[in-house]
Amino acid sequence: MFDTIRWDGDAVVLIDQRYLPVKEDYLACRDAGAVASAITDMVVRGAPAIGVTAALGIALGLKQSGAKDLESLRERMEEVCALMAGTRPTAVNLFWAIDRMKRRFEELSEGGLEAVVEGLEREAVAMRAEDIDINRRMGAHGAALVPDGARILTHCNAGALATAGYGTALGMMRAAVEAGKKIEVIADETRPFLQGARLTAWELERDNIPVTLITDNMAGHFMARGEIDLVITGSDRIASNGDVCNKIGTYSVAVLAKEHGIPFYAVAPVSTFDLSIASGKEIPIEERPLEEVSHFQGVRVAPEGITIRNPAFDVTPNAMVTAIICENGIARAPYSETLRRIAKSEQAA
Ligand code: MRU
Secondary structure, eight states: OOOSEEEOSSOEEEEOTTSTTTOOOEEEEOSHHHHHHHHHTTSSOSHHHHHHHHHHHHHHHHHTOOOSSHHHHHHHHHHHHHHHHTTOSSOHHHHHHHHHHHHHHHHHGGGOHHHHHHHHHHHHHHHHHHHHHHHHHHHHHHHTTSOTTEEEEEOSOOSGGGSSSSOSHHHHHHHHHHTTOOEEEEEEOOTTTTHIIIIIHHHHHHTTOOEEEEOGGGHHHHHHTTOOOEEEEOOSEEETTOOEEEETTHHHHHHHHHHTTOOEEEEOOGGGEETTSSSGGGSOOOBOOTHHHHEETTEEOSOTTOOOOOBOEEEEOGGGOSEEEETTEEEOSOHHHHHHHHHHOSSOO
């Protein structure tokens, strides 16, 4: 198995997702600035993976700060946190990770500068390990919802590459396979960045999980023909009412699924819940470079000078979400009640 994110003591090492599946390259980010650029430039992507990477980037920034006292270290902490927070706006796991590191800083500060630097390194390393454990727990809960023989549509990449390992949506599929079920995955290519074609298909192929790649506009066709049994995606931010923000195109898939009576499941850790917002309307949607739409692998595919939009995420209204699977269990509507409960408990809501 590959490592999506590795900590080697003085660098954050990332599998470079821009070049998959053509090249399996690793990029060593040797300072906090390089870590932030790696997030912005999509070397690493996927909500939980971004969170863990940012935490390691903060730890690296403090380790290299050269600060002589706690106050200068705190100033450096503010700088590196702001740097990480400015990378990508939508996935709330990023801000969750930054807040957790800030809280830990304060908890450790009584012990002095060295205790803070060492403690934050340990915290970030623990977050990486915890993420894998959480994904396995989500998988175990979710596997029960996957019938034997299921043909599952997924959108974007919510796999090992989008997390520290194992995956959220793909973790649920892996867990179903580990439980002895036969499944087939239909992967949307996921224009414009092609996370489905480049990453999901690559990951599943390596795991010997049968995968069929389709373009995004084929999903309705296969649903209408009865060739898709369920939809499973990850999420970048889930509002307190259960609105699910995920990769652009997820909403269209959810509308189609509802029309065809197909269950739509979102799999995401509690760190993806944003219980401070009432609905998905409050989620900032990242707009990415227009070249992602106007060009394909460096070749222009649209006329120059035209208007282009490139929102990277959309919001699926809670009414279209059959269930939300997190590490504590399975939540169903009414989400405004069940999400709060499940976020705190180990019980299924
Ligand atoms: O722009 P990306 O590739 O970071 O978007 C990723 C997604 O939308 C994933 O589906 C989401 O982060 C869930 S990952 C477990």
